[in-house]
Amino acid sequence: MEKNEKRIITISREFGSGGRTIGRRVAEELGIPFYDKEIVDQIALESGFAPRFIEENGEHAPGLSRLSYAFAPQGVPGVMNGLSTADFLWNIQCGVILQLAEKGPCVIVGRNADYILKDRDDVMDVFIHADPEFKAERIVRLYGESEKSPNQRLTEKDKRRRVNYQHYTGRTWGAAQNYEMCLCSSTLGVEQCVKIIVEAVKISQGK
């Protein structure tokens, strides 16, 4: 394998930016697995937590630590080796993502996979962001209305992702230097983002 030949694509994204859709479409175009729900299920299996708990809280630590051990598997703190819930889940998440990457080419969305896989040189890290209006319209259309305003939901979710990323990686979420490519999906369009990423991966592979 050539140095710089990219086989694994990580997608980090602002809430509502369409990053998940872009990741799934990139995987389709390249004919490689798309890991999203699989990561949640595997962390659930290895941790004993419910998939839904992982899904809702996995990218939101370290605030999770406030929950203390209340939700620990079978209420037995001992199984977490004295770690906070957040740190316990983080360790499992790292293991799951490293194992998935070992299995071969894939697209991984979220969960700080860019940082977890930083020692591999076959990874292309992508960050997707968008204008607030685009994201607000999108989350209401996809996830429905809620008591909170769309802008409040966007701000809260991204703040939690940013804090989580900073806490576990020491890096700034959304700083261009952490990624091979950052794309604004509201200006470029979701399909154009897919095309740009697929092209860049193919060129890195000499195709």
Add this chain to the structure above:
Amino acid sequence: MEKNEKRIITISREFGSGGRTIGRRVAEELGIPFYDKEIVDQIALESGFAPRFIEENGEHAPGLSRLSYAFAPQGVPGVMNGLSTADFLWNIQCGVILQLAEKGPCVIVGRNADYILKDRDDVMDVFIHADPEFKAERIVRLYGESEKSPNQRLTEKDKRRRVNYQHYTGRTWGAAQNYEMCLCSSTLGVEQCVKIIVEAVKISQGK
């Protein structure tokens, strides 16, 4: 003109990343003017400062203000309306860049043009960054050795650009959200960056 049709491309870049070369090549591919030296000359003409002084210090304010009025045109502080040298040059720079954008499609490198043109919706803002090794090799090859180590030169120059950007725009330099596209030239390659930008501009124009 369609909303989101991009006719002006601004390129912000880390020192040594090849952003200037990428900008020139994008302008060639699109057959539109490339503004770099022209901006310096115009600021020089309107300010009375020497082009070389503008070139060396224009992106490095507000540290410039320490120079006080020592280098003011003809040594007459009065012509700067009581502004510091840095603020005086910033005002002229804004005017020059706004006028250039009015003239039609173009590529503009550096000088916070992304911020200065933020109220136009026909502008595509691009940020180019690269791995330190790539940049170090490149600056020694292009600009020669110096007493300082390549890494020191990179750090100092980018720090000045970052401080200048923060000071005049209130934004964080290199934060993905400020740009339509951020690309890592050391991973993607200079020519691939050119291709990605040109394609994105053409698609925004419906071509």
